[in-house]
Amino acid sequence: MSDWIPIADVSECPPGASIERLAGGRMVAIANVDGIFHAIDGLCPHQGGPLGTGALCGVVLTCPWHGWQFDVTTGRHRLSATMRQTVHEIRVENGRLFVRLAGDGPAAESPA
Ligand code: FES
Numbered sequence: 245m246s247d248w249i250p251i252a253d254v255s256e257c258p259p260g261a262s263i264e265r266l267a268g269g270r271m272v273a274i275a276n277v278d279g280i281f282h283a284i285d286g287l288c289p290h291q292g293g294p295l296g297t298g299a300l301c302g303v304v305l306t307c308p309w310h311g312w313q314f315d316v317t318t319g320r321h322r323l324s325a326t327m328r329q330t331v332h333e334i335r336v337e338n339g340r341l342f343v344r345l346a347g348d349g350p351a352a353e354s355p356a
Contacts, residue, residue: 248335248342255339257281262305262316264296268345272332275300275316282316283332283343289321295329 249267252274257263262275264286271286273296284305286296293309300306304322306313313322314329321327333344 247344249345250340251283251334251343252341253339254336254341257341260300262296262298262300264294267343270345272296272343272345273298273305273316273329274334274341274343275303275305277303277316281334281336281341283334284314284316284319284329285332288312289327289329 251265251267251272252263257274257276259276259279262273264271264273272283273286275282286294288295288307288309290310290312293307295305295307298306298308303315303317304313305316314320319329319331330346332346335342
């Protein structure tokens with residue numbers, strides 16, 4: 245259980261929305277697709293844009309900086325079969341979201 249990190253309240257991410265949060269030194273994009281939560285690495289591999297602040301349409305999250313798109317259920321880039329964001333486990337407990345970070349993503353710099 246200790247590797248599950250509390251990351252947000254469920255109420256912060258209603259259906260059809262995405263948010264970004266820092267967990268374990270990594271930026272995580274959380275998306276709510278029809279009540280099912282998904283979590284992927286939140287730094288866009290293009291130029292480090294904040295994926296979690298992008299627009300969510302269905303399962304597709306669009307980076308707000310230049311429009312790269314990712315499937316939040318798989319982490320896959322919509323146009324590149326080889327580009328993939330790390331997918332993290334996410335669960336709900338007592339109105340809170342918890343993530344268990346996968347091991348192969350980049351670390352985010354701490355805010356100054
Ligand atoms: S930084 Fe995300 S598309 Fe450019």
